[in-house]
Structure formats: structure tokens, C-alpha cells
Amino acid sequence: MVGKKSGRALLREEGLERTDNNLELSTWPVVNMINQKNYYTEFLKRDDQYLAYRAPQEEERNRMVREARDKDRALAQGLPTDGTSEQPEDSAMDEGGGTIGPRDDYASKLIVLHVGSQNLRIGLGTDALPKTVPMVIARKWHENESEEDGGEPAPKRLKLDGAVPASALPEKWFGDEFANQYQTMCSELRTRMRLNKRRVLPNTKELVVNYNRRTPPDVISEHNDVNRIDWTEIPPNPNNAPQFFTGHDALRIPEKSNPRYKLFWPIRNGVFNERDYSNRNQIYHDISKIFEEAFKNQLGITRLKDLVNYRCVFIIPDLYERTYVTTMLDILIRDLGIGKVCLQQESLSASFGAGYSSTCVVDIGAQKISICCVDEGMCIEDSRINLKMGGADVTETFIKMMLFDHFPYGEMNLKRRYDFLLAEELKSKYCSMDEGTVTVLSQEFFLRASGQDTRKYYFKTYDETMLSVMGFFKPSIFDNSRKLEGRRKIVPRSVDLYDGSPNDPQSLAQLAVIEAASGKTPAVNGAVETPALTATPSRPAPYNLLSRLNETELTPRSSVAGSPAPEGTPNPDRDTPMGDADSQPLIFRDPVLEKIKLAEERDKVLPVIPLDAAILESLAQGARGEDRKLRDFFGGIMLIGGGSKTPGIGAFLETRLRELRPFYGKEILVGPPPREFDPQVVCWKGGSVFGRLSSSGNDSWISRGEYDVLGSRLLNNKCMFVW
Template sequence: MVGKKSGKALLREEGLERTDNNMEMTSWPVIQAINQKNYYTDYLKRDEQILAFRSQREEDRNKMIKQARDRDRALAQGHIVEPEGDVDMEDGDEEAEDEASSGAKTIVIHLGSQNLRVGLANDALPKTVPMVIARRAQRSESEENDGEPAPKRAKLSNGLPPPEPEKRFGEDFAKKFSGMSQDLKVRMRMNKRKVLPQSRDMVTSYNRRNTYDTITEHNDTMRIEWTDTSNSPEYITGKAALRIPDKSTPRYKLYWPIRYGWLNEQDYESKRFLYDDIRIILEEAIRTQLELNLKTREEWAQYSVVIVTPDYYERTYVTGLLDMAITEFGFGRVCFFQESLACSFGAGFTTCCVVDIGAQKTAISCVEDGMILDNSRVNLKYGGRDITEMFVKMIIYNHFPYSELNLNRRYDFQLAEELKAKYCTMTEADISVQLYDFHLRAPNQDTRKYTFKIYDEVILAPMGLFRPQVLEDNGKLNGRHKLLDRSYDIYDGKSNDPTSTAQAEILTSIAPPEVLNSTNKSFGLPTNGHTNGLLPNGSATKDESFNDSRRPSFSNIKEIDATPQPSAASSPVRQSNLDGTPAPDDVIMDGAEGVPNGYIGQQNLPPPLPRPEEEEPLPLERRDDILPVYPLPAAIVTSITHAARGSSQKTSDLLSGIMLTGGTSVIPGLASHLEDALKGILPGYSKDILIGRPPRELDPQVVAWKGGAVFGRMSRTNDSWINAFLYERLGERVLAHKLMWAW
């Protein structure tokens, strides 16, 4: 038996014995590990450690020191100083202070999809400029795609459009148009309004046999001065761009840098050209409309700018405008302000639900105590332009005498906008067969005067806000993120664009099944394979009945408010559609049977809206594949639901403070019709629902700009300004410290 060897012998035999001289492997000092139990730091825990706050305090401190020196100088010279310590400032300093407080050196800019509103903060009203630029091109926009007109016409097998106006937009549109007209007759009869039989036949028979009268140019007192392009400028902006003849020499093509509230990536091939066009439009508007001939960078630095941004924005949009304002324009200070908050400032409301219906988008947000409730933000991609297109289709369907109306032509587009502004209404008392006239003014042609009759098209076209299934998609999602990618967090790599649970709920309710099946989360809206009648591109399904009585359902959402509710059998409820119109059978149902969405009409205490959950069902990457198109009343209810969070009092406050803004909100009768629609969805809150417009006879189209002007004049209390010093050192990170909302 072999004896046991010692450990040293094993080390020696195995070659593991240490033979060095105990010297360190390196001369670099060894850093000991941190003791986690005693570890503490105050890094970035005090305002003094953040440059944005420190520079603001240094500026305030320097101002206080200067005031103290002025006070001591005044006392030494024997001047009388008030108890508060106020003294007369030097002439230059007093003039600068007056200009800052009066807004004479502050420019307020509100960018829209169709119009730009710009002005000084001390102006009563802004200047409105079309947000368009014309550049030289081989073909104009009316000559592209082989001159295909807009709205699109159906084509026969031989490639020609059908001669009958009733067939020019397809059977689907004809079926929807007839269904809408029939529903309107039912509603008008229910409201005891007179409906003449054969009204549609009276309109079509008159329009068929009507011709036009020619007016020579020297007899036309309202003739248009078309833009002269003989000197071939590189670009033309504003109203002059819309008055360039379509067949000018050389040709010009119109570009709209902002479409549907987004940067227009579809019509541009370069991100640089897109931002250049925005810069040129802004610069030309400031120089021509505000009469500020600023040439050097020192002159631009004397002015500050307030930019009104959307509530549901994209980060790349805000950061791009910030870089443009400081780097390219050279403004001294830049400040950002959200649209709904600007509307509340301009109207003087502290708690309200702002419904901004613009030309190409509709934004809904709830404001409470000077802050926008993030989860209440809703952004829908339809507006006044969709109403114009629907109105054109309907009047052509009824044998409009000028059947060649093409929205791709500039003079036709302006004519269609004029007809919509004059005749569209939502007041049922104004619906009857009426005779109107208009003048067609085209370049190099004599003016033509048409007379035509019109019936229910004036109310059915704006009804697209309540029944968006009839609106066309028009490729609104084409080119999304082709030039500008989403903003991503540098740490986790996820998109950090703002989100809203109200917007997510709407997208969930209209999403196709394949998108919903991509996640196992449930947001609370029952899908049941529905897409709410909308395909992924937002168009209506062909097999869907137009009399859609579905309503936004909250049956799967947890209800946290424990307010006692009376018996359901004590309150009758009228069944209604999404737009508030009665269902075809117009049934009054008692008890729990047939009560829409569990809402029970109560005489004293309305039930609280269900409290939605916080989780967001759709991945951010899939949301850009769904066009947000949803009935306006249901979208308002969704926004208020997520803002109230189950509180009956807050729900009542928001419902009683709904404010309509935007250019499309001026349609007569829209507020009362929307109010009736909301009462049909929320019968328990009928007494609280109140829709109004901005007070003091302020134009709803400029109320957001007016709020930005009020904010820009708050020089003493506004600490949201970003100057070139901060932007040079911090870049876009300064927005996290300077914006009024969570960045």
C-alpha cells in the first residue's frame, strides 16, 4: 500500500507549486470594489448641478444685482426710491424690458397642414399664409398620374370614365350616399321637419339642363390676378403659389411640407429638402407678412419665437424645428407650446376638452389646471379637406353643371373650398332645394357663371366627421417614416415617442385581427374579429351596412368607482347610433334590456364612466400601420373617459367644457349636432354636456395662435426659453428641462 503524499509533494510533482518572488503582476493601482451598503451620491439630485437651471438662476441673480446697484446709485444721487425698491432703469434697459413684456420682439408661429399662422405676440390677430411652396418641375400636380382627377373617378373596361354621374365613383359610394340621404329623411321627419318628395329629382333635373354664362374679363369686378412666372423664380410661396396657372411656363409643382399633422415624407425624396421648404415658407412669411427685413444673424438674434406644436407630437418633429430655429434662423430664444394648452390660454379656460378640427387632422385633448392630461390625447387623420372631397363627390353625383371639377387643379381646389365654406351646414332647418350660383375663374379663360341647385349634400358631407366610413383613405399612410425614423431611447432602444392610452384604445378598436393577434394584451374594447368597418388603410368594408349602430363598448374595462346607482328599470334610454342619431327602429327601451354599453340615464346622479386600464395593447411599430379614423363623438367620449379616470365630477366638468376650435369647427350647426350625438351616447350626462366656442368672439381658427401669443408675453414668469448657449452645449437634451410637459 502506497503511503499518502503531502500537499507540498503533490504541488511539486504536479507542477503547481508557486515559484515567483511575490511581485505584483502590474504596477497599476488596484481599485477596491465599492461597499454597496455605504454607497451614496447626490449626482444630478440638485438643480445647481443641471446647466439649464443653473444658467437660469445666474441670469436671475445678475438681474437682482443690477437692480440693487441701480437702487444704490439712485439713493446716492438723491432720487426717491419706492418702498419696494423699484427705480427708474436706464433708457436702453427700460426699452428692452418693455419690448419683452409687450411682445414686440416675440414671433409666434403655428404650423398647420394647410395654413400657417404667424404674427408678433402683440398683434391682435395673426397673418394666415397657405403652408405651400411651388418649385419648378417638369409637370404640375394636375398633370401627374396621367392627369387623373381628384377625387378619383371609376373607369370602365375601355379605360374611360362612365358618362353617367351616378356611376363615376362606383356602386359602393352610391349605396352609402343613398343610405345617408335616407337616414337624414328619417331624422328630419322624427324632428317634425318638412321633407319634400322627389327633392333629389328636382335637383338633378335642373342641373342637367343648366348651362353657363360667359363674362368677359373687363366686366368681371372680382377677377383674379394670376402669378406671373415669366422671370422663372426658383420657388414661390404663400397665396401667390396657389395662383400660378397649372400650365405655366415654366411648370411649377406645389409641395405641402406638412400633411395630416405629420411631416410630408411621401412627396419628398430628401429630408434636407423637406426642412428647407419649411424654412423658406417661414422666412418668406416673416419678411412679407410681418414686414421684418432681417438680414444678419445679429438682427435675428434680437427676436424670440414661440412655436405651437401638436399635443400628440413626434419627437423628430420638435427637435427638427428647434434645430432650425436656433441653427438656421438664429433666433435669440425658442419656446414650445402645445396646441390644446394654447387654446385654453387663448380662451381663458382652466378645465376643458379641446376638440381641434383642422384641415387634415382632428386633435382631442383634455386640459386640467393648465396641464394636458397625456392619456386623453387623441389624433384622428381627417378634417376639412375630407369634407371638401366628399362634398365634391356628392354634387357631381347630382349632376353638378361643372362636372370637370378636379381638386388637383389649383383654381378648382380654391373653388371647392369656397363652395364648402359658403354652403355646408349642419342645421337641419336650412335643408331644402335651393338655387345658388358661382363664378369659375380659370387662367387665360373668360369667367363663367354657373347656376345650380343643391339639396342635402350640404349636411351629408360634414356628416363624414360622425360617420368616417364614407371617407376615402387617399394613401394617407404612404411614405410613413421613409425619411424620418422614429425617435429611440439611447439606453433600451425602444421608441420614446409620446403615447396615449386613449389613442391606443381607438387603434385597438379599428385594428384588423392580424394586428390584434400579434399581442396577447387586452385593452378592454371587445374585438370579436371586428375592425369597426375599417380595413388597415381606413377604407370601409364593402359588406358593411351603413346604418351602423355599434358604440364604443367599455364592458371589459374595470370599474373602480363605487358610486351607488339606482335601478336600471327606472330610467328609459333611447337607442342611438355612434353619431347620436336614433337607430332605424327608434325604440325606447326600459330596464336593463337594450341599454347601450351599460350607460343608464339617471335624473340626479349620472354613472361614472368606466376607468380604463393603463396597459397599451398595440406595439408602437404596428400603430403606424393603422390609420386613426374614428367617429368624432365616440373619440371625444374615449378621451374624456381616460382623462376622468372614473371620477363622475371630473367627467361632468369636462363634458360641460367642450370647446370646438380649428377651421372646420366654423360649420354652422356643428356644435349642436355634436351635442345631440354625445347625449345619445351618454344619456346619463345629458344635463352636463355643453359645447361652446372660444369667448369674446374670438375666431376659432386663431385661438391656438392667440394662446401662444399670451404665453410669449409672459417674460417674467416663463422659464421655458431655450437659447443658443444651452442648445450648443446640451443639444436636444435641453428639452427635458425646459418643456412644460414630460419629454
């Protein structure tokens, strides 16, 4: 009989005894749980823990150390210590990639860029005025822009049926709608002139039409033309021809060149040109090439690696798109290699350049009009307006009106480069908003084309010079048919990183303009009726618990969770709870999807309304109900941009505003920038003034090192405006 065995013996015989020598199963250290009653952290609670704040302080500290070291070295060598010694080219760089040098080098190493739809203004901080370069690039192509679409001209002519040739009926070229609007505007102008006690002669239109119809041009040989144009030379061998031209050289390429070149304008109506491009990278590449050639030809910076020693103030629109800003920043820092970049809004730069602390800036550009109220060095967010019309629409309308009145050069085609330059010259020379110039005047111009003799044309004008600019106040006369073509086709909309909702900034004034342009909200006394909104979309309204209560009874609604459906009952809509049979089921709404649909609907509406109504809407949103501030803005309306150089437009706009707001007649004042400053370069000058300020207290500079680490997330801390 076997005796009873102990437990230790059983473990040893069964192989269950522990023989691992008390070794741990893993060498990974075991972290004990913290005591949640007594713990404290300083993570992201101090400014020096942010790279965006810490890097400028470290740079300033390094600069002070460098200056002290240079001063000690100068004292030891017996050199002057007043800081007059020049900074060497191969000076040391800080962590951000910028040069640490004396403050005197800031202006000479400062680049100011103002990009427009038609022109690029670029210059150094030491320049009094910027250089103007057309924002265009010409690339090798199988056909030029005037040969596309079967050679269809611009402005577009209608094809007439019948035996009568189209050249004999200029009144029918642009359709009945344009003809009726043109005749209506002529009648309204005559009525207005009679009310202002101005003499209106009868049969003036017939005099102009008969003269333009029968006057032939004079032919001038090339050697007798003292103002002949130097066209861009193309090598005889097409294989040796450059791949692209930029700026003025691109506009002076002969139409029949071998090989053919096509013009590309990467910016249209203040945004990326998605209509003429099929690839997003090609847009970015063209912009980069235009900048690079401007640096070489206008600033003398021949090597891109030298740009690491430069700072750049880049002027962006007031109501910008995030994709546009981040793309431009990526081009400047990563593609071109600029050391530091600062972003500045157009209206704020204009107030800097003009020296105004409180003003309403109306920037009439080539293809967009920007309106914004500036108060104490900040753009008022809800007052920003961006209208998709400008001086280019005036040029096209002026040519259409002249062709309607039998312009002697009936073959004018704005797609041809020399005709485009001629049209811009005629508009700037003859268009005016002064009623005193509305009379029959004899004019002349020279037509210069490559490979042709110069022709001198004689013509007469009457009211076309004023009615074309009147399109700012009656934009239906403009051709707006292709402005939204290709929108959001290749450049996506910026969305939030977390929920995917659109996050481009909006303003109450712009939303009111879109509502009025879509026809949902009519104009009231010349101003737009503001939609009932409680907050800017960029700042969502706070959650209100009372909104969930019924308006008629103060009892809460029934529970959202309905009764479970019987088995086998089809329920295709999983977001709709199954409620009672006699009660309407509640439908869950996706706020992100609603924002996306709302943004898509806004993109389908072209924001174009009369200029005076847009200004009144911007002023109303900028004043925020304060009468004193509204009167201050009325007295500081400043017109800038190329379109503001039209004679008499300021006085005419001032008269229109006084007619719409008679109670503020004494306060309303519309004028150009002070000191007879060129209104086209006010924004650029303001950026130059801002860039020359001391950078020690300016935290808005984005360096290469910071951008490589954080990317566009830096803009939340670096921008002086709400990003």
C-alpha cells in the same frame, strides 16, 4: 579552489543589481483608492448643477445687474428712471444668445408660430390676431401637380367601359361603394328629418339633378369682372424666374406657367409629408424656407441675424412625434437662428386662449382632429386622441357628392390650384349641419382661371351640404386610401437612446381608437371599448414577481437553465433552452423587438373613427372613473379649428352625445370659444398669452447656448409636459 561569493557580488557580476537611482517608471500620478466607508459627493444633487436650471437664473441675475447699472447711469445724467428709455438694437446678449432687456420688449420681440397641415398662423406678441399663410411652397418642376399621373383628376374618376361617354354617367364616376353609401346616408337623413317633424318634399333629388344638368354658364369678359384675381407674375425669360414661391403667391401661379411650378405641402395629416417627398432634407429645407419668407413678408424681419433678439412660442400637437418636435426645434434655433424657443401643446394653448381651467378641447383642423382633456393647466396624457381626418376630407366629399348630382362644372379637379381654392370657398359658404337648410336652394359661383374668361355657374343643392360634413360621424364616406402611403419611408421613428425601443408618446384613448379602427375592438354604445391595459406605454408597469408564478399552482416554474444537450445535437435556436422531453420548452422574448413590431402594426392602422365615439373615449380616459370630473368635462366641450366654423355642428354634436349618454343629458354642453372669439386662432392666442408672461419664473425657454451644448436632451428638463 575558488571561494564562495556573496549575494551582492553575484548581483553585480550577473548584471541584476538595481542601478536606476530609484526613479519611477512613469510620471503619471498615482491615485490612491478611496475609503468607501467614508466618502460623500454632491454631483447632480442640486438644481444649480444642471445647465438647464442654472442658465435662466444667471440670465435673470445679469438682467437685474443691467437694470441697476442703467438706473445709476440715468440718475447721474439726470434722466428719468421709470424705464421708458428705448432698448438699443445692438444691446448685449446673455450666454444663451438672447437679449437682456426690459420686460416691455418681451411682447414686441415675441413670435408665436402655429403650424398646421394647410395653414401657418404667425404673429408677434403685440398682434391682436395672427397672419394666416398657406403652408405650401411651389418649386420649379418639369410638370405641375395637375399633370402628374397622366393628368388624373382629384377626386379620382373611374374609367368606364362601353360606348356611353363617361361625362354622361356622373353616378358611375366614383364606384358602387360610394354610390351605395351616399344613398344610404340620404335615406337616413330623410328618416331623421321626418322624426324631427320636418317637411321632406318628394322628388327633390330629381329636381336638383335636372336643373344642374341643363343649366349652362354665363361668360363674363375679364374687363367686366370687378373681382378678378391678380395672378403671380412670372418673368418672360424662364432663366430669370424665381426658384420657389411660398404662401398665397404659390397658389396663384398660373397652371400653364413657363417654367412649370409644382406645389409641395411639407405637412400632411399633422406629420411630415413622406408621400410627396423622396428626401428627408428637402422636407426640412422647405419648412425652413416657408418660415423664413413668413418672417420677412408677414413680420417685417428682413435679416435673419436679427432673429437672435427674438423669442418664439412654437405650438406642437398634443399627441406629438418626437422626431417632428426635435426637427422643428432644430430648424428654429440652428437654421433660422432664433434666440429662445418655448414648446406649447395645442390644447393647453387653447385653454389659455379661451380662459378655461378645465375643458375638453376638440380641434377640427384641415387634415386631423385633435381631442384632449385639460385640467388645471395640464393636458391629461391618456385622453389625447389624434384622428387623421378633417376639413379637407369634407371638401373632397362635398365635391364628389356635387359631381354625383350632375354638378354643372363637371371638370373640377382639386389638383388644379384655382379649383382647389374654389372648392374651399364653396364648402365654407354652403356647407352646414343645420337640418333647416336641407332644402332645394339655388346657388351660384364664379370660376376664374388664368388666361380664361370668367364663367358664372348656376346650380342647386339639397342634402349634399349636410351629408358631406356628416362624414365626421360616418368616416367610411371619406377617401382614406392614400393617407398611409409613404409612412415611415424617409423619416425614421424616434427610438430610445439605450435600448432602441420606440419612445413616441401614446395614450390609452389613442390605443383604443387604433384597436377600434383595426376592427379588433367593436364600438359599444357609440364609444370605443378600451383595451385591457394597465399603464401608458411611456410609463411601463412595475415588475410583478407573482406574474412568474403559475396561475393554477403556486409553485415556481422549473429552472430556466435546462440540461446541457449531448455533443453533436443541433440547436439552431440559441434563445430556446433545451428542456425536458415531455415539457414544453421556454422561449425567451425580446421586449425591444416586441415593442418595435407592435409600433409597426399600429402604423399600418389609420386612426379614423366617428367623432362622437372618439370624444366619449377621450372623456372616459380623462375622468379616470371620477363621475364629478366626467360631468365637468361634459359641460366644457369646446370646438375650435376651421372645421368647427361649420354652422350647426356644435348643436348636432351635442345632440349625438346626448343620445349616446342620456344619463348626462343635462350636463352635456358643446360650444365655441367664449366672447365670440375666432375658433381658428384660439391656439395661437393662447400661445401669445403664455409667451407674454414673465420669463423670470418660466424655465421652459430653450436658448441657443443651451441647445448647442445639450441638444434635444434639454427637452427632458424644459418641457412642461412629459417628454
